[in-house]
Amino acid sequence: MQEETKASRQANEVEEYEAEDYSIYLHMDGVKCSTAWRLGSYGEDGVLKPDIKAHLVNKFSLPKELAERLSIELGYCLDSDGDVAINLLEINRTQAIERGRKVLGKLVRQSKNGACTRQDLLADLKKLSPYFAASPEDATLLPQAISALENSEAITPDIHAALERLRRTPGAAADMSPRDKRRAHDKRRQYIVETCCYAWKDAGHPLTYTTFSDGRRGGQRQGILIEFIQTVVGMITVPSHGLSGETIRKDIDRFRDALAREEEEFWAPPEFGNQYT
Known part of the structure; x- marks a missing residue:
């Protein structure tokens, strides 16, 4: 009974976390600005x-x-x-997490099918971010997976398991692409x-x-x-x-x-x- 209560509470916490939505605004380079300012050191x-x-x-x-x-x-x-x-570009939390899940799903399939190299997988993982992780523990999952890849000569079953865990953990690896570069x-x-x-x-x-x-x-x-x-x-x-x-x-x-x-x-x-x- 106690285990059921604990599991139910954890499920409710996950639902509340996933229901929360907001945007953050980050500074990003490489986005063309419509106004050409006369920059310099004055x-x-x-x-x-x-x-x-x-x-x-x-x-x-x-x-x-x-x-x-x-x-x-x-x-x-x-x-x-x-x-x-x-x-400053808008990053929507819900969208970033969902895009991260899709990216991880693709990476899991490609890595298991031998459709990507270790270097390609590492490069794609480094594009993701733990910014929206629900807990400090969740925030360590992406760095751990990256570290494991960097220290491995091949994509091992342990790395596959780490990718699956990332994909199943909301916010642990988000795609921080801006919502709309035009804005x-x-x-x-x-x-x-x-x-x-x-x-x-x-x-x-x-x-x-x-x-x-x-x-x-x-x-x-x-x-x-x-x-x-x-x-x-x-x-x-x-x-x-x-x-x-x-x-x-x-x-x-x-x-x-x-x-x-x-x-x-x-x-x-x-x-x-x-x-x-």
Whole structure:
């Protein structure tokens, strides 16, 4: 009876684990970005030339010191040697686990039928990840299988058994291919828009935009802040071009929401009374 209860509890835990679904966002190289930023190592000189900074000062009522700081901080955003995550791609947990199972099923068949070499099998296993493993123990299964292959001269029955166990263990070996490479989130663009918003806010200008109807859902975004951001973007892209007004609107909204959360957390009262109680 006790064994049945334990087995039932384990089965329920597996069902709950498999029912849970969410996505993570990882930085991945090798994905072409739609915006060609003028990357480089600008340091304290900044990315904007003196005449461009003067243009921003005159046209957008930006204090000179803010234009200087904007130039330097934009240069940091465009640093080609830094660790700025350019592309964030969505990895869906359920899909990654299911793809991993399919890959392992194929590898099991190929290895048993002699349709792949040890090197090919090893290369395919190294493409998988234990990121979504349900427990620390499960997370060791893939590294153990890889280690066994690396230290073996052939694909042995023990390796076949290790592959089968991997395939039967949800999350132990997931295929972390992105959900949709076409929907890469350009973090560098977000950092650049945020940098512009900080300069705009510090200059005392409101973080607002307007919308006019052009027949499309949501209309077209415009306003002096969006014009400012588009001007800056045009100065740091090659060839010079702007961004979608809707894209900028989303980044501005994200920035405003982050500011609101920061202010709310800063002014929030203590949870358990105060220093006098």
